[in-house]
Amino acid sequence: MLTALLVMAGIAVVLGAALGYASIRFKVEGDPLVDKIDAILPQTQCGQCGYPGCKPYAQAIANGEADINQCPPGGEEGIRHLADLLGREFKPLSEEHGIEKPKSVAFIDEQTCIGCTLCIQACPVDAIVGAAKQMHTVVEPLCTGCELCLAPCPVDCITMEPVVETVETWKWKYPVIEIRQTA
Amino acid sequence: MIRKLFKFHGGVHPEPHKSESATAAIRPAPMPSELVVPLRQSTRAAARCIVEVGQHVLKGQRIGEAEGKLGTAVHAPTSGEVIAIGDHPMAHPSGLTAPAVHIRPDGLDQWIDLTPFDYDANDRISMLANLRDAGIVGMGGAAFPSHIKLGTGIGIETLVINGAECEPWITCDDRLMRERGNAVIDGAAILAEVIGARRVLIGIEDNKPEAVESMRKAVAEARPALPMDVIAVPSLYPAGGEKQLIRVLTGIEIPHGKLGGEFGVQCFNTGTAHAVHRAVRFGEPLVSRIVTLTGNADTPGNYEVLVGTPIQHLLPLMGPRPDTDRFLLGGPMMGFALTDLSVPIVKGSNCIIAASPTLFPPPPAELPCIRCGECARACPAELQPFELYWFSRSRNFGKAQEYHLFDCIECGCCSYVCPSHIPLVDYYRFAKSEIWARERESAAADQARDRFEFRNYRQEREKTEKAAKLAAKAAETKAKLAETEGVDNKVQVADGSEDPKKALIAAALARAKQQKAAIKPANTDNLPPEAEAEIAEIEARRQKALGGSEPKPLGVLTTDNNGGEDKQS
Numbered sequence: 001m002l003t004a005l006l007v008m009a010g011i012a013v014v015l016g017a018a019l020g021y022a023s024i025r026f027k028v029e030g031d032p033l034v035d036k037i038d039a040i041l042p043q044t045q046c047g048q049c050g051y052p053g054c055k056p057y058a059q060a061i062a063n064g065e066a067d068i069n070q071c072p073p074g075g076e077e078g079i080r081h082l083a084d085l086l087g088r089e090f091k092p093l094s095e096e097h098g099i100e101k102p103k104s105v106a107f108i109d110e111q112t113c114i115g116c117t118l119c120i121q122a123c124p125v126d127a128i129v130g131a132a133k134q135m136h137t138v139v140e141p142l143c144t145g146c147e148l149c150l151a152p153c154p155v156d157c158i159t160m161e162p163v164v165e166t167v168e169t170w171k172w173k174y175p176v177i178e179i180r181q182t183a
Numbered sequence: 184m185i186r187k188l189f190k191f192h193g194g195v196h197p198e199p200h201k202s203e204s205a206t207a208a209i210r211p212a213p214m215p216s217e218l219v220v221p222l223r224q225s226t227r228a229a230a231r232c233i234v235e236v237g238q239h240v241l242k243g244q245r246i247g248e249a250e251g252k253l254g255t256a257v258h259a260p261t262s263g264e265v266i267a268i269g270d271h272p273m274a275h276p277s278g279l280t281a282p283a284v285h286i287r288p289d290g291l292d293q294w295i296d297l298t299p300f301d302y303d304a305n306d307r308i309s310m311l312a313n314l315r316d317a318g319i320v321g322m323g324g325a326a327f328p329s330h331i332k333l334g335t336g337i338g339i340e341t342l343v344i345n346g347a348e349c350e351p352w353i354t355c356d357d358r359l360m361r362e363r364g365n366a367v368i369d370g371a372a373i374l375a376e377v378i379g380a381r382r383v384l385i386g387i388e389d390n391k392p393e394a395v396e397s398m399r400k401a402v403a404e405a406r407p408a409l410p411m412d413v414i415a416v417p418s419l420y421p422a423g424g425e426k427q428l429i430r431v432l433t434g435i436e437i438p439h440g441k442l443g444g445e446f447g448v449q450c451f452n453t454g455t456a457h458a459v460h461r462a463v464r465f466g467e468p469l470v471s472r473i474v475t476l477t478g479n480a481d482t483p484g485n486y487e488v489l490v491g492t493p494i495q496h497l498l499p500l501m502g503p504r505p506d507t508d509r510f511l512l513g514g515p516m517m518g519f520a521l522t523d524l525s526v527p528i529v530k531g532s533n534c535i536i537a538a539s540p541t542l543f544p545p546p547p548a549e550l551p552c553i554r555c556g557e558c559a560r561a562c563p564a565e566l567q568p569f570e571l572y573w574f575s576r577s578r579n580f581g582k583a584q585e586y587h588l589f590d591c592i593e594c595g596c597c598s599y600v601c602p603s604h605i606p607l608v609d610y611y612r613f614a615k616s617e618i619w620a621r622e623r624e625s626a627a628a629d630q631a632r633d634r635f636e637f638r639n640y641r642q643e644r645e646k647t648e649k650a651a652k653l654a655a656k657a658a659e660t661k662a663k664l665a666e667t668e669g670v671d672n673k674v675q676v677a678d679g680s681e682d683p684k685k686a687l688i689a690a691a692l693a694r695a696k697q698q699k700a701a702i703k704p705a706n707t708d709n710l711p712p713e714a715e716a717e718i719a720e721i722e723a724r725r726q727k728a729l730g731g732s733e734p735k736p737l738g739v740l741t742t743d744n745n746g747g748e749d750k751q752s
Contacts, residue, residue, distance in 0.1 A: 043628035045635045053635060125634040144631045167226050170277040171620055172612040 034062045040081045044073040045124035046146035048098045053124065061086070072098035073145070104160040105143040106150070110135050112157035119149035119158060186414060189434040191427040193561045194419040195596045197351050197516065199390055204477040205354040207484040209362055212474075212497060214288050218260055219271050219527040220491035222247045223281040224318075225326040228254040234284060238265045241295040243468050246284050249315050255328045256318045260470040260489035263288040274494075274512055274529050278522040286491070297466035302376065310377055317462035318469045318530070322454030323423070324513060326531030329455055333377050335444035342380035343432055343443075343450040344371045346387040346394060347416060347423035350514030353534040355473040356453045358485045360387065360394035363457060364401030370456030372407050373463050378449055382410045384432045385453075388422055389415040420516065421594040425450045427563050439590055454533075474528060476501035478511070478536035488528050494535060495524040503537040511536040515543065516595040550603035558597035558607060564590050568597035572607050575614035580621070583614050591615075664690055 037058035044054070049070035051057040060066035061082070068082040069091045076093065083090045093100060108119070108128075115133040120126075127143045130136030150158050163169075223229035230247025234240060240259040247257030263286045270280035300313050311330040320326040323345060344367070348356040360367055375383050385402075387395050398413040405411075416422055416431050426437050428450060435446050443449050451459075454472065461467040470490055474497070477483035481502035488497065494510070503510075511518045512526075514534060558568035566587055574583035588611060597607045664687065710718075 038632070041628075042624075043631040043635070045631060053639075054632070055636075124638060125631050126638050127634070141627075142630070142634065144627075165277075165279065167223065167273055167275055167277060167279050167281055169620065169623070170275075170279055171616040172276075172609065174613050175606050175609040 031062060034058045036085060037061050040078060041071060042073045042078060044144040044146045046073060046148060048072050069094045070097045072100055075100040102162050104145045104162045105140050106138045106158050107161045108136050108138055109157040112155050114155055116154060118152040122148045122152045124148060188416060189431050191430045191563050192565045193563045193596060195561055195599050197420055200352045201354050201390060204475050204483040204485060205357050209358050209473055209485045209487055212486040212488045212492060212500060215492050215496040218286045218288060218489060218491035219283045219493060220257060220260060220286065221273055221281055221283040221527060221529055222257055224257060224529045225531060230254060230257045232268055232284060234265050236265055236268055240265060241293055243295045243470060253328050253331060255320055256316045258318055258468040258470050259286055260491050261288045262291050262293040272523040272526045274526045274532055276519040299466045300463045314462060319458050319462055320530050321452055322458060322472060323452035324531050324533055332449060339378040339444060339449045340381050340447040341433055342375045342378060342383045343429055343448060344383060344385040344453055344456055345423055345428050345450055346385055346453040347428055349388060349420045349423035350516055352477050352536055353475050353514050355475045355485050355533050357391045357394050359457060359473055360453055361397045364397040365404065366460045367453050367456045368401045368405045370460030373459050374451055374456060375409060385413045386416045386428050386432050388418040390418040421563055424563060424592050424594060439587055469530060472530060474532060475534040479504050479507050479539040479542050480537045490530055491527045493525050493527050497535065506539045507537040508540060509538050511538050517593060547604045549605050552603055552605060555602060557600045557602060561596040561600045563594060563596060564592055566591060568607055572610050575610040580614055580618050588614055
């Protein structure tokens, strides 16, 4: 009886020590789930989800504070990916957070720009160059189309221009099966 | 000499249709009234325009500078005036536009001063730069820059010259080899020297006996320094695919994701060899190519066409029959139907086929895949086309890539043999471009993430730096104060009733007052009496104004205005 107890206690101690060591030795820095969610999000950093950036939204989803359908730039496909990752049901994009739009980039009308730097401060990815009282311009390849620069502009000189398809970005269409009318 | 030839997997035997256009000699195409030279000759890279509207250019003058890693130069195909620089539809299945230089020929066709390139007096690097600036690209259709292919390194043992021309209908390489065999052989010798090849294999499909004969004769005449063999390979589509021809001639099988250069073999088209010959021996940049005009036409043939000639200008040459319903650019297996006939010939355009419903009947309706495996038997890349089809169709792109979607050469063998008439290649093209789009998107997202994180870090750093600066300044002021008003301060602090902050403010106020008192009005010394009288008068007025009625502030006026507006509304 005593021997059995001692043996069991001994095993418990040894296993406990092993587990304790392993938890220190193989500690994972950060939350891998947050990174996985963050990788799915489009990184527009627009804040339409109600969080200041994609990473905070990913954190909120991981903590169960936010739903998966709050990201308009990610669209339906993004929600599907999140649903797959988290093993949840797909749900349509929540309307209060916005609607899915074609990808656009900001364009500054350089004639109207007064060089106030407000848009530069608003840009989450530093995609606008310029200085005080100097004309500003958007570095197009870096712009995520978040629209955060539109509101601060005091002269409304920023517009969103849809990204046009070029020979380099053109995609073959999904083959459509023609349904022919038979007599 | 009997040489052992190898076989590649699969392949099909479509109707060759070579005889229609192969009988007539190459003729020069007449000069069009306007040439449209695209600065973007392929989807890979665009040249930077270096001419202006109104400028007069000579034939062979560079109009576009090579830009980027895969860029090559673009030249004026004839002498004339640049009348516009703007977007024009491109020879691309999308029918999208790309920047192009419009030239109105002056009819003189006057060459710029040409200087042949002396390879003996120059090194390899300048040779490659020379080819890039002569605009030499692969003439087989893909228009890949030749200097990049040559630049992979020396020590390539075998140079393969691709004269297979396996696609039905096309005969431009056939005619080129028959008529200009010597030039092709000379170009091949130059290419061999640049990559340091020890032997040259020229592969020609055995349905072109005249071309084989002509090339053998040219080799015998040229008496090249290294062994050059002209080899007739069995006609089997796609024997002209780079990996397939290398396999047939050398037995080397190039694995997934590798290029010929890594296995000591490099492959160039006969047209490219000819262009290299012209560029090195005569200094002529690539401004024209041979184009086959064939199909449902009365007078098919091969024409020497200037790059930039609009396709609609060439159509009368072949005389398309009345029932022609569309035109294909490239061969029937890999080409595409043109949506716009104003698109210009580019360096990679080898053939225009007039198509009619009788010649190219519309494909029967697509039926479900019956898993017969015909496509896998026909695939020259040894893929599993039916698996790729299922994954592409269901948009399961990860799985499609696992089955080596990107090894597909889009030759069309699988669609050709499919008993259910499934447009398999269309599905692969869709999947490939979708995967590329996703890769671009994810690269952009990664960049945005990095930039966003860096911006947050920068803002945080600026905040702490500012706080540190303020703290340092406050400490400095405090120390100064303690020095000057040491006694007072001590008393106050000892007193305990006064807040040290308040004491600081009081001290600052006192200092400001002191400073204000110390400031004297400028230019008040040694004034003439009249000026002093004036000052006194002004002072008196000022005192009066301050003491008496205050001047009406501006705000009143504005309020009035607002009131008026309110009434109006």
